[in-house]
Amino acid sequence: xxxxxxxxxxxxxxxxxxxxxxxxxxxxxxxxxxxxxxxxxxxxxxxxxxxxxxxxxxxxxxxxxxxxxxxxxxxxxxxxxxxxxxxxxxxxxxxxxxxxxxxxxxxxxxxxxxxxxxxxxxxxxxxxxxxxxxxxxxxxxxxxxxxxxxxxxxxxxxxxxxxxxxxxxxxxxxxxxxxxxxxxxxxxxxxxxxxxxxxxxxxxxxxxxxxxxxxxxxxxxxxxxxxxxxxxxxxxxxxxxxxxxxxxxxxxxxxxxxxxxxxxxxxxxxxxxxxxxxxxxxxxxxxxxxxx
Amino acid sequence: xxxxxxxxxxxxxxxxxxxxxxxxxxxxxxxxxxxxxxxxxxxxxxxxxxxxxxxxxxxxxxxxxxxxxxxxxxxxxxxxxxxxxxxxxxxxxxxxxxxxxxxxxxxxxxxxxxxxxxxxxxxxxxxxxxxxxxxxxxxxxxxxxxxxxxxxxxxxxxxxxxxxxxxxxxxxxxxxxxxxxxxxxxxxxxxxxxxxxxxxxxxxxxxxxxxxxxxxxxxxxxxxxxxxxxxxxxxxxxxx
Numbered sequence: 262x263x264x265x266x267x268x269x270x271x272x273x274x275x276x277x278x279x280x281x282x283x284x285x286x287x288x289x290x291x292x293x294x295x296x297x298x299x300x301x302x303x304x305x306x307x308x309x310x311x312x313x314x315x316x317x318x319x320x321x322x323x324x325x326x327x328x329x330x331x332x333x334x335x336x337x338x339x340x341x342x343x344x345x346x347x348x349x350x351x352x353x354x355x356x357x358x359x360x361x362x363x364x365x366x367x368x369x370x371x372x373x374x375x376x377x378x379x380x381x382x383x384x385x386x387x388x389x390x391x392x393x394x395x396x397x398x399x400x401x402x403x404x405x406x407x408x409x410x411x412x413x414x415x416x417x418x419x420x421x422x423x424x425x426x427x428x429x430x431x432x433x434x435x436x437x438x439x440x441x442x443x444x445x446x447x448x449x450x451x452x453x454x455x456x457x458x459x460x461x462x463x464x465x466x467x468x469x470x471x472x473x474x475x476x477x478x479x480x481x482x483x484x485x486x487x488x489x490x491x492x493x494x495x496x497x498x499x500x501x502x503x504x505x506x507x508x509x510x511x512x513x514x515x516x517x518x519x520x521x522x523x524x525x526x527x528x529x530x531x532x533x534x535x536x537x538x539x540x541x542x543x544x545x546x547x548x549x550x551x552x553x
Numbered sequence: 554x555x556x557x558x559x560x561x562x563x564x565x566x567x568x569x570x571x572x573x574x575x576x577x578x579x580x581x582x583x584x585x586x587x588x589x590x591x592x593x594x595x596x597x598x599x600x601x602x603x604x605x606x607x608x609x610x611x612x613x614x615x616x617x618x619x620x621x622x623x624x625x626x627x628x629x630x631x632x633x634x635x636x637x638x639x640x641x642x643x644x645x646x647x648x649x650x651x652x653x654x655x656x657x658x659x660x661x662x663x664x665x666x667x668x669x670x671x672x673x674x675x676x677x678x679x680x681x682x683x684x685x686x687x688x689x690x691x692x693x694x695x696x697x698x699x700x701x702x703x704x705x706x707x708x709x710x711x712x713x714x715x716x717x718x719x720x721x722x723x724x725x726x727x728x729x730x731x732x733x734x735x736x737x738x739x740x741x742x743x744x745x746x747x748x749x750x751x752x753x754x755x756x757x758x759x760x761x762x763x764x765x766x767x768x769x770x771x772x773x774x775x776x777x778x779x780x781x782x783x784x785x786x787x788x789x790x791x792x793x
Contacts, residue, residue, distance in 0.1 A: 424660050431646055431657050438644040441606060442709060443632035443661030 267389070267396055268518040269511065274402040275468070276510020277409040282464040282487035283494065283502035284413065285457040290496045292433040292453045294352070295344065298359035301484030302366035303339065303458055304465030305477060307331040309370055311466060312379060312475055321384045328462045336458025340451045370477040378474035387471070405467050412463060413503060416456070420499075429453055482526055486513065489533040495543025505543075557620060559584040559713050559745040560605070566613035567604035568769075573612065574600040576769035582713070582762075587739055587746040589756040589777065592766035592790060598749040599641055601766070602715045605747070606631060606638035618713065632661050635712035641721065645698045645705075647691035651682050654690055654701055658708030668708065675704040678734070696727040703731065707738075713745045720752040728752065732759045757781050765790045 282300070289297045297303075310331040315324030343362060347355045385400035398406075420426035431439040432449035440446050464487070469479050490509040494501025509532065516528040536543070560582040568574040574597045582588045590598050603609045605616060607628040616623040618636055626634075637658075646654055655675060659668030676683035679700040685693065693701060699719055706714055716735075720728040736759045738744040750756035757763060757777040765773040765780070767790055773780070780786060 424656075427649075427653055427656060428660060430653075431649065434648045435644065435646045437608065438640065438646060439657070440628040441608075441632065441638050441640065441644070442657050442705070443629050444657070445629050 263395055264518065268514045270398050270402065271518075272511035272514025273507060274398065274405050274510070275471070275514060276490075276507035277406055278464050278468040278506075279483070279487045279490045279510050280503040280506025281409045281412065281460055281467070282483060283491035283506045284416070284499055285460040285464065286488060286491045287494070287496055287499055287502040288453055288457040288460070290491070291499075292429070292450055293344070293355075294349075295347070295355040295359070296488070296496070297457070298356060298484075299339065299362040299366065300458070300461045301465075301480035302363040302370075302477075303335050304332070304461040305469075305475075305480050306366050306370060307335060307458075307462035308381070308465045308469050308475055308479070309374055312374075312381070321382065325384070325466055328466050329459050332459035332462030333455040335462075336455040337451050339458070340454035344454070345447075345450075367477040374477070376477060378476050381469045381472075381475045383470035401470070408463065408467060412460065416460070417499075425452075482529065485526075485533070486510075486529050489529055489536065492533065492536050492541075492543055498543070501543060557584065558582060558617075559619060560747065561617045562605070562614060564614035565601075565604060565611055565616060567600060567609050567611040569600075569609065574769050575604060575611075577614065578766075578769075578771055580764060580771060580774075582745060582747055584745050585739060585743045586761040587735055587748055587759050588762040588764065589760035590747065590749045590764055590766060591753055591756060591780070594751075596766040597769040598766055599717055600769075602638055602640075602717050602747070602749055605715060606636065608638075632709050632711075635710070636715070637706045637709050637711035637713070638715040639702050639706050639717060639719070641717040645690040645693065645701050648689065650687055650689055651693070651701060652686040655682070655686075655705050655708050658705040661709070667710075671708045671710055675707055678707070679704050695722050696724065699723060699727070699731060703734070711744065713747065715747050715749075717749045718751060719748070720750060720755055725755075728755050732756075735759055753780075 282304075285300060286297060289295055307328040311324035311328035314327045315321055318324075339362065343358060344355065347358050349355070383401045385404050387399045387401045389396040389399045391397065420430060428439070428444045429449045429452065432444050432446040433453070436446045464483070465480055468483055469475055472479060486509055487506065490505035491502050492505070493508060494503070494505030509529075512532060513525055513528060517525045558581045560580070562578050562580045565575055565578040565580075566573050578601060590601065592598055600609065604611050607623070607626060618634065621634070623631070646657070649657070655672055659671055662668045676686070681697050682700055682704055685697065690698070690701065703719065719731050723731070732755050735746055735748070739746065748756055748760065757780055760777045763773075763775060763777045763780045764771050765786070772790065773786060
């Protein structure tokens with residue numbers, strides 16, 4: 262029982278990060294019908310920026326802030342400089358371009374920093390706090406929950422309560438009508454990519470310290486897990502991404518806890534395959550509703 | 554009616570790819586009037602509106618709106634100048650609520666108080682929308698969608714409204730209500746309307762001017778009464 266509780270909490274903590282990363286994928290999918298396969302590599306790039314700043318200044322938090330700013334900028338640059346020019350004739354075009362971006366980023370990071378693991382310290386203790394006999398959450402887990410909760414709430418408010426959010430949603434759903442009503446659709450796209458990349462950077466900063474360390478491929482498996490989470494939730498649905506992220510975190514935690522961590526990568530792929538076979542539209546997809 | 558026309562095009566050429574759909578349009582829309590654009594399917598009526606609002610770039614000719622030439626003005630700037638285009642199929646954003654759709658029309662405005670006032674006016678005008686303000690666009694009936702599209706355009710406080718087939722798929726009674734509303738807006742606020750319609754009878758019931766398009770050109774420009782009464786014209790271009 263103790264082990265089950267521990268695995269549950271640990272799964273939720275990782276799931277929160279998957280949720281954030283999946284949410285970033287959903288933001289871009291909703292606005293552009295592109296699955297940003299480069300999101301993992303982009304997040305790693307921002308984590309390296311944080312690493313450089315943190316080692317130079319000795320301040321973790323300065324690096325943390327730099328990662329988010331670098332995410333905003335990288336997202337905008339990728340949208341303006343690359344994705345805007347992708348021909349939408351075939352959905353595969355954007356996928357190939359994104360995969361090309363992954364290769365460029367990972368090769369570039371490898372050249373600049375070397376293909377080795379760099380230390381990625383956590384800002385808080387990762388030792389679980391115990392209540393009696395029971396090992397519960399670490400301070401770092403609490404930080405992860407708080408950061409993801411704060412950002413998800415802020416995004417929800419931005420999208421549902423502010424004029425910019427209304428513009429972004431309108432631009433995503435009906436670009437032509439939005440332009441006719443004075444919405445700068447191109448600007449909204451860039452802003453959406455910037456936000457999503459910053460969210461991806463946050464997820465990367467949160468999860469890399471819990472893994473082996475910083476490496477150009479550090480987010481590869483996280484990307485697959487978060488992509489699975491986004492598909493579970495239905496790529497269209499932000500709440501679906503959050504629920505999907507937590508669910509995938511839990512499932513993977515149980516798999517790794519009871520079956521061994523070697524099985525986890527396999528479990529991610531099996532899960533993805535199962536969702537695509539059984540309910541390709543996702544559990545929270547609006548597709549069924551929209552055909553009415 | 555002021556001397557200055559609200560909209561004037563000369564030799565307007567536009568189309569998709571290499572094939573021009575509009576082959577030299579000379580059109581004058583006097584301020585404060587409803588001008589009906591009639592013609593068969595494929596005559597270029599929708600293309601004309603899309604060229605006027607900048608959704609497709611004209612390859613030749615001039616568009617002068619309210620005394621200013623529009624060449625190259627980005628689509629999203631036109632609403633600030635007072636030109637609002639309600640596209641065919643109404644363009645209601647299905648995923649947004651009624652209220653969000655309406656607010657979208659006023660987002661560009663600096664004067665938030667007047668944007669809110671415009672919203673309230675639209676709710677007064679279309680009582681069903683006020684009752685369903687929290688409903689999503691996809692939950693509305695065809696008539697309500699048209700009201701929403703029109704209401705959203707009015708929140709933007711246009712001076713020139715480009716309407717593309719507002720009667721499409723609507724019951725005759727609902728169409729008549731919409732036409733009556735256009736007449737009322739013209740009389741009360743001096744709104745100028747360029748109305749593209751397949752439904753010739755209802756369009757001519759409110760129009761001050763009528764033009765008939767065929768194969769990318771304007772072939773007749775005259776008053777609505779003449780269009781109704783000239784049997785030869787009707788047979789040749791309007792099919793009744």
